[in-house]
Amino acid sequence: MAMISNHMPTAELQALDAAHHLHPFTHGNDLRKKGARVITRAKGVTLTDSEGNEFLDAMAGLWCVNLGYGREELAEVAARQMKELPYYNTFFQTTHVPVIALARRIAELTPGDLNHVFFASSGSEANDTNIRLVRTYWEQKGKPSKRAIISRKNAYHGSSMGSASLGGMAAMHAQGGMPIPDIHHIDQPYWWGEGGDMDFEAFGLARARQLEEKILELGAENVGAFIGEPVQGAGGVIIPPASYWPEIQRICAEHDILLIADEVICGFGRTGKWFGSETYDIKPDIMTIAKGLSSGYQPVGGSVVTDEIAEVLDGCEFAHGYTYSGHPVACAVALENLRLLEEEGIVTRAGSETAPYLAEKWAGLADHPLVGEAVIVGLMGSLALTPDKASRAKFAADPGTAGLICREECFANNLIMRHVGDRMVISPPLVITMAEVDMLIERAWRALDAAHKRLEAEGLMKAAS
């Protein structure tokens, strides 16, 4: 069998890929027609494809490469760990040095008394853990009826049965029989899309109070937890009004409901501080972490819980675990990633220097005729595309039509920006320089111009009635 390498013609790689590789979140027919983009290497914020094209990756992969690509230190740590102890599990009272070191480091970094980590290999696994963990916690406390978990429409918490059930993506629920029982969804705090004539902050309060209404409807004795991303990421970078989180916090405390902050995207510097919970002054009982924990160099995630929850769980054997919970290579790499993020001042600089600079430039994109709003917190931002700014109109065409066109024009301008429906989102590596920010904005503006022209030429600048 011939070796498959980067040096094969792109068309051959694409044909083989389409023949044997089932892709996540990809339409198979599109793949066959157009072929996948083959990424061959990356350095800093720049990706290179098999044709030698270079792209500014304004998405940090899938929101995860906070440290930027190509850090040799992580490769070296991985090689060293593989030679010393490539694998051992953490079941049945065994442990190893990398998992001990990483758990302690996470306990130090996370706020408050979030001091205990249950490891997984992904955010999805960690959120599945959370479902069982919350219910086991309440059973241990003699309140087994507190099983329900309340989440939000358009939330993203992963792709496994449990985590996708927690998520509020209608298209995902439509495939495969989700949500699983006892998961409930309230509306998201998305003012631009759903706020109508309401005042921004009043809308935030109203959306938070839906949690209280849902708790009262179900009975607080039946509700175990609320889960939310501090800022919804995959839902389109939906930044909540300032009134939202304090009210959620109040409601959870008042009704004795655990608060889970899904920090898979927001964690590790994305919102300008180490955790989104710090940016929004949330005091979660459980934090989901993954993505930036290792900057994507290794698959690793986890659930971080408070002293009180850990103490309650210690009263039983939690019959749960993954073969790769606390994988030594993943832990060693994550630890090195956290060391570099801190010692090189990457998180601090992203928050205090890069974020304000990017915010100012990003806000300027709201002047583009195709853009209804440009919002950003830290290094995660989004644009609402609209056929009519004044009325915050949605497009008459199917949702995502304009977004996809804009994304294609981004690629054509050597910029990777993702679309979520008709919102464009960014989440660049935290190491992005000011010059690269300028480049990002320039390319985004050109892509918006090109998309605008195409939408006009195709008669798509029409508002939904």
Ligand SMILES: *Cc1c(COP(=O)(O)O)cnc(C)c1O
């Ligand atoms: C990506 C994501 C997940 C799922 O993480 P995976 O590692 O893809 O399983 C969970 N929650 C949030 C907020 C995410 O963005």
